[in-house]
Amino acid sequence: MDETETSSERKSLWQYANPRKFMDLTATMLPWVWALAVGLTALGLVWGFFFTGDDFRMGSTVKIIYIHVPSALMAINGYILMFLASLVWLIRRHHVSALVARAAAPVGLVMTLIGLATGAIWGQPMWGTWWAWDPRLTAFLILCLFYLGYIALWSALSDPDLAADLTSILAIVGSVFAFLSRYATQFWNQGLHQGTSVPVATGGRSIDDVFFIPLAISMVGFFFLFLALVLTRARTEVRARRLSVLRARQAA
Amino acid sequence: MIALLLRDLRLAIRSGGGFGLGLAFFLVVIVLTPFAVGPAPAGLAAIAPGVLWLGALLAALLTLDRIFALDWEDGSLEQLALVVPLEGLLFVKALAHWLTTGAMLALLAPVLGILLYLPQGGALPLFLGLIIGTPALSFIGAFGAALVVGIKRGGLLLSLLVLPLYVPTLIMGAEVARRGAQGMPYDVPLALSAALSLFALAIMPFAGAAALRASLR
Numbered sequence: 001m002d003e004t005e006t007s008s009e010r011k012s013l014w015q016y017a018n019p020r021k022f023m024d025l026t027a028t029m030l031p032w033v034w035a036l037a038v039g040l041t042a043l044g045l046v047w048g049f050f051f052t053g054d055d056f057r058m059g060s061t062v063k064i065i066y067i068h069v070p071s072a073l074m075a076i077n078g079y080i081l082m083f084l085a086s087l088v089w090l091i092r093r094h095h096v097s098a099l100v101a102r103a104a105a106p107v108g109l110v111m112t113l114i115g116l117a118t119g120a121i122w123g124q125p126m127w128g129t130w131w132a133w134d135p136r137l138t139a140f141l142i143l144c145l146f147y148l149g150y151i152a153l154w155s156a157l158s159d160p161d162l163a164a165d166l167t168s169i170l171a172i173v174g175s176v177f178a179f180l181s182r183y184a185t186q187f188w189n190q191g192l193h194q195g196t197s198v199p200v201a202t203g204g205r206s207i208d209d210v211f212f213i214p215l216a217i218s219m220v221g222f223f224f225l226f227l228a229l230v231l232t233r234a235r236t237e238v239r240a241r242r243l244s245v246l247r248a249r250q251a252a
Numbered sequence: 253m254i255a256l257l258l259r260d261l262r263l264a265i266r267s268g269g270g271f272g273l274g275l276a277f278f279l280v281v282i283v284l285t286p287f288a289v290g291p292a293p294a295g296l297a298a299i300a301p302g303v304l305w306l307g308a309l310l311a312a313l314l315t316l317d318r319i320f321a322l323d324w325e326d327g328s329l330e331q332l333a334l335v336v337p338l339e340g341l342l343f344v345k346a347l348a349h350w351l352t353t354g355a356m357l358a359l360l361a362p363v364l365g366i367l368l369y370l371p372q373g374g375a376l377p378l379f380l381g382l383i384i385g386t387p388a389l390s391f392i393g394a395f396g397a398a399l400v401v402g403i404k405r406g407g408l409l410l411s412l413l414v415l416p417l418y419v420p421t422l423i424m425g426a427e428v429a430r431r432g433a434q435g436m437p438y439d440v441p442l443a444l445s446a447a448l449s450l451f452a453l454a455i456m457p458f459a460g461a462a463a464l465r466a467s468l469r
Binding site: 142145146148149152153156157162165166169170172173174176177180181184185187188 | 395399400402403406409412413415416417419420423424427441444448455456459462463466467469
């Protein structure tokens with residue numbers, strides 16, 4: 001990328017669509033993001049596990065909330081990130097955004113699996129069952145399938161631009177159907193899952209400060225953990241792309 | 253467009269592949285169910301609406317990869333893309349798929365319902381639910397088939413991609429059949445199935461055409 005072109009775009013967010021700028025920025029950011037991720041997640045979890053009392057009804061199983069809620073949150077945010085990055089790719093065709101979408105998928109899948117697993121471990125003593133076909137649980141299972149299909153489509157195509165196009169279309173159509181599925185499952189079955197503990201829209205909350213403060217720290221920690229993982233993976237993708245270009249040039 | 257529709261219908265019926273195969277698969281699923289869950293009428297009647305819907309969905313899924321695969325392999329898809337807008341092509345292909353699977357399955361399902369002791373009053377809602385709900389299956393499926401068109405042996409991938417998209421349709425359709433079989437009013441889920449079908453009809457040709465365009469590039 002030559003100097004004249006970058007200087008005209010200097011004020012805009014889009015300058016980070018330039019892979020070199022993206023790599024430079026993330027190289028300086030990444031140690032801080034990782035430090036925040038590890039520090040805040042550790043603080044939130046240690047505080048939550050060892051320095052809060054047991055809930056009077058749920059006993060010590062309440063502590064699983066410090067992993068369950070943040071991972072579920074990031075599972076959904078990961079999908080939103082994929083959706084937005086896919087839109088950016090389809091509209092502006094910046095390769096970095098396609099690679100970020102690709103990098104986010106496995107992280108989101110792992111977060112979804114953590115959410116499902118911790119939910120099952122909590123549900124066994126509390127609801128008396130590992131699994132229930134509750135709308136929220138079902139929606140998460142469908143989310144898990146979406147992630148699997150998305151990753152499978154990426155890995156099935158060898159042409160990176162075609163793969164980016166098709167997976168972007170899938171992510172956008174998938175998002176529409178994710179909403180439909182959410183309401184369809186609510187129509188289909190009554191819920192066992194309690195309402196959200198931290199409703200952002202209303203600003204209220206249904207849990208006490210004692211539990212909320214470590215939970216909030218843990219949520220922020222998971223956010224940085226997600227960001228750190230996605231950025232690290234995206235950097236690897238950019239490098240892998242450069243390598244394949246170099247190889248192709250050498251072979252030519 | 254009409255010529256294309258007739259061509260697809262003729263191909264489906266004559267080549268002996270898609271048309272008979274889906275219906276035969278549906279028959280197999282329904283016939284095997286009593287062997288798996290036992291012949292007791294009460295048990296079979298309880299699961300009949302769900303099993304019939306599941307069988308219809310799987311039969312539709314089985315025939316999806318034929319929508320584009322053959323035309324892609326012999327290059328006629330590229331030829332067609334020169335003449336017909338891709339959105340229209342996808343619409344016609346999905347419509348042909350629905351006429352040869354969804355509509356036929358809807359006609360066959362009440363008959364096979366007898367094998368599963370589907371209650372008398374349940375046949376009409378089952379038929380209505382299928383005839384109104386299955387267009388969504390064909391149009392979503394045609395979109396999925398457009399996504400995997402360039403991939404060798406994309407069939408399994410196709411089912412993984414399409415499966416989550418089928419969930420709302422299956423929920424609503426099976427709800428129509430279940431309520432109908434129990435003699436309850438089924439107008440709300442039927443209206444919602446119709447909404448899903450119309451939505452798929454309106455959106456999927458564009459999404460699928462975008463995917464085809466990328467693959468043909």
